[in-house]
Amino acid sequence: MPVPSTSVPIRRALLREDVYARLRDAIVDCTFEPGEQLRDQELAAWLGVSRTPVREALLRLGEAGLVRAEPGRSTTVAPLDHAAVRDAQSVVAAMHRLAVAEAIAALSPADLDRMRAANRRFAAAVAAGDVHAALAADDDFHAVPVRVSGNAALRAVLAQYGPVLRRLELLRFGSAQARACVERHDRLVELCAAGDAAAAEVSHDTWKDLTSVLDDPAARDPRPPLTGTDRR
Incomplete structure (x- = not known):
């Protein structure tokens, strides 16, 4: 599934938490389906933020078991x-x-x-x-x-x-x-x-x-x- 074409601006005061919550919810509701590749540049453009908070969020999501990331390789949505x-x-x-x-x-x-x-x-x-x-x-x-x-x-x-x-x-x-x-x-x-x-x-x-x-x-x-x- 492609990255959605529309988005709601994220409040800068809560940037990191909002980016994490938005990506987490998109995985939970299958906007991003299991096995789908997640590219930080595309996600950053979708959310209207830099790549840094996106990368931080993906690391947290990896720790939570919602994404799978391999150094130097792709990051994908983890299956249930x-x-x-x-x-x-x-x-x-x-x-x-x-x-x-x-x-x-x-x-x-x-x-x-x-x-x-x-x-x-x-x-x-x-x-x-x-x-x-x-x-x-x-x-x-x-x-x-x-x-x-x-x-x-x-x-x-x-x-x-x-x-x-x-x-x-x-x-x-x-x-x-x-x-x-x-x-x-x-x-x-x-x-x-x-x-x-x-x-x-x-x-x-x-x-x-x-x-x-x-x-x-x-x-x-x-x-x-x-x-x-x-x-x-």
């Missing part, structure tokens, strides 16, 4: 790898459990309202079949306890391994499994509001169950090729 996804899922699930466990005593009524509002947006996006809006609302929902926990190491781990799961999240939010996420979000907020430590396990299970979409043919997008030792 079962083994890498399952490894990342275990780590991300544990981090979200820790975030809720550390945040629950400090969550304010305003924080809980933000989580409820995010889940309403999530439910509306699921009902409308808008998987990208659902993903954004889900990000906002889980970001609340992560922020309130104040744990910088936790945030760093999520920044490293969270991107590996985003393609899988899109698959889940476009399937019947998305409706169960709405209910689980509601349950998580209720437990947090009650100060119930069981909320941490609910958060963990939300992420632990994510990889079930790999075994659900009805939920699987046929475009991304699947790789790994458990490929079916």
Whole structure:
């Protein structure tokens, strides 16, 4: 697929993060498909930036497992790898459990309202079949306890391994499994509001169950090729 002909200007104050986010999202939504070659000069022209932040973003995406780069050779979009996804899922699930466990005593009524509002947006996006809006609302929902926990190491781990799961999240939010996420979000907020430590396990299970979409043919997008030792 060629680089899109149109783009939205990136804010200079957040240049590096915006370039990274734009490229990450283009990979997640298959604007750039698995196996496609990524040329930094073309990407820089598309985004309207220099090649330096593009190269930095590609390095980060390589560390996250979304691209494959070989020195002196091409950089390509990585396929969806079962083994890498399952490894990342275990780590991300544990981090979200820790975030809720550390945040629950400090969550304010305003924080809980933000989580409820995010889940309403999530439910509306699921009902409308808008998987990208659902993903954004889900990000906002889980970001609340992560922020309130104040744990910088936790945030760093999520920044490293969270991107590996985003393609899988899109698959889940476009399937019947998305409706169960709405209910689980509601349950998580209720437990947090009650100060119930069981909320941490609910958060963990939300992420632990994510990889079930790999075994659900009805939920699987046929475009991304699947790789790994458990490929079916």
